[in-house]
Amino acid sequence: MAHLIINDRVKSLECQAQALLIRQENKPPLAIPLRRLDTLVLLHSVSLPSRLISTAYEMGIALVYINTHQLSRSFTIAPPGSAVYSCRLKQLQxxxxxxxxxxxxxxxxxxxxxxxxxxxxxxxxxxxxxxxxxxxxxxxxxxxxxxxxxxxxxxxxxxxxxxxxxxxxxxxxxxxxxxxxxxxxxxxxxxxxxxxxxxxxxxxxxxxxxxxxxxxxxxxxxxxxxxxxxxxxxxxxxxxxxxxxxxxxxxxxxxxxxxxxxxxxxxxxxxxxxxxxxxxxxxxxxxxxxxxxxxxxxxxxxxxxxxxxxxxxx
Missing domain, CATH: 1.20.120.920 (CRISPR-associated endonuclease Cas1, C-terminal domain)
Structure with a gap:
């Protein structure tokens, strides 16, 4: 399972047939099967469609959005059983x-x-x-x-x-x-x-x-x-x-x-x-x-x- 960090600016993120579709300017779309991911980290502002959020949650994939200009506005969605959820639980213990x-x-x-x-x-x-x-x-x-x-x-x-x-x-x-x-x-x-x-x-x-x-x-x-x-x-x-x-x-x-x-x-x-x-x-x-x-x-x-x-x- 992969910990995917998207550090480049992207035009949009979509969820199609349980795959993450990454669209960038002047580049062909990149499709990544969601089943290969355990964590998705975003370092730039991008719209997150509700379908992507709900599908990732159902599949136990954690979403981490980092606002690099104002870190206090960052957030994490970690479904129970996800790698991030498990890690943070052990961290708390x-x-x-x-x-x-x-x-x-x-x-x-x-x-x-x-x-x-x-x-x-x-x-x-x-x-x-x-x-x-x-x-x-x-x-x-x-x-x-x-x-x-x-x-x-x-x-x-x-x-x-x-x-x-x-x-x-x-x-x-x-x-x-x-x-x-x-x-x-x-x-x-x-x-x-x-x-x-x-x-x-x-x-x-x-x-x-x-x-x-x-x-x-x-x-x-x-x-x-x-x-x-x-x-x-x-x-x-x-x-x-x-x-x-x-x-x-x-x-x-x-x-x-x-x-x-x-x-x-x-x-x-x-x-x-x-x-x-x-x-x-x-x-x-x-x-x-x-x-x-x-x-x-x-x-x-x-x-x-x-x-x-x-x-x-x-």
Whole structure:
């Protein structure tokens, strides 16, 4: 059974004789037998005829529509017994379950590994900050080595918090004093570094949200982060291993002078990126986003494989 993702713009979708008929501009229609599908994912606006919806539902095919411009308007129709229904049911059963610790260790191990690679790169490029970077490296390694001996989510959060605190202390030393970065601070970000970190995290969070939807997972049901109003907990989980890449990305923006201090404007007690610099940010972000999308897709498949096998590290 296939998980079909329609990423191209199509003229129309039709249901004819239990086949999905895809019509595109200047191309012959493409017919796909519905019996071969378990999930149909749509990434662009297209009319869904009621016959297609009802036939797919009767055949146990899940329909996932993703509004890439406003993800909160996305929806999933998962008939009982469909692959998406089964996957989300198992996901719900694992949420808050101590058995989810294995997944959390998996994410944090990747995160610590990427943090160490970033620190090692900075040691080579910034000999003036080696002392604080070596201290940071030692702390992160200790936290990574202790992962297997921690058996609760709170213990793992403690390790992550310790490593992250040490990294941001070193991160401060890597930034010019003129940028005014003292510590990680949000809502509102008081300086250019915090502003770009928040912007980059938000963009990756949206990619993670979309990846969860695209794979058939429920983006609101997380294992490490708790659900909340306007917060997709699984998207937060998925982006956790990518945070070091986001922080490295912001370092690159400033070190290569793609973004400069003069590109920000005060906004109350915070600061905002000016429009012309925002365009440069978006172009640079998109050049990195393909790799991040692939990683996020891999993480969703890891979750689905663990849910399917019903094997979790205790």
């Amino acid at each position: 694992l949420t808050g379950n101590p058995a989810s610790v294995g997944l959390i260790r998996f994410w944090l191990d990747i995160k610590f590994h990427r943090m160490l690679k970033t620190v090692e790169s900075c040691i080579q490029r910034r000999p003036d900050a080696r002392k604080v970077l070596f201290d940071c490296q030692r702390t992160i390694r200790q936290c990574q080595q202790q992962l297997t001996s921690q058996h609760t989510q709170d213990q793992l959060r403690g390790l992550e918090g310790k490593a992250q605190q040490q990294w941001f202390y070193a991160y401060r030393c890597l930034m010019p004093d003129s940028l005014g970065f003292k510590k990680r601070q949000r809502r509102p970000p008081p300086d250019p570094v915090n502003a770009l970190l928040s912007l980059t995290y938000t963009r990756i969070y949206l990619l993670a949200w979309q990846a969860a939807l695209c794979s058939g997972l429920d983006p609101a049901l997380g294992f490490y982060h708790k659900a909340g109003k306007n917060r997709q907990a699984l998207a937060c989980d998925l982006m956790e291993p990518l945070r070091p890449l986001a922080e490295q990305f912001v370092l690159k923006l400033f070190s290569e002078r793609i973004i400069r201090q003069r590109n920000f404007t005060p906004a109350g007690s915070g600061c905002l990126l000016k429009q012309e610099a925002l365009m440069r940010f978006q172009d640079t972000f998109e050049s990195e986003a393909l790799v991040w999308k692939r990683l996020l897709w891999m993480y969703t498949q890891t979750i689905k494989n663990k849910l399917e096998s019903a094997f979790y590290e205790q």
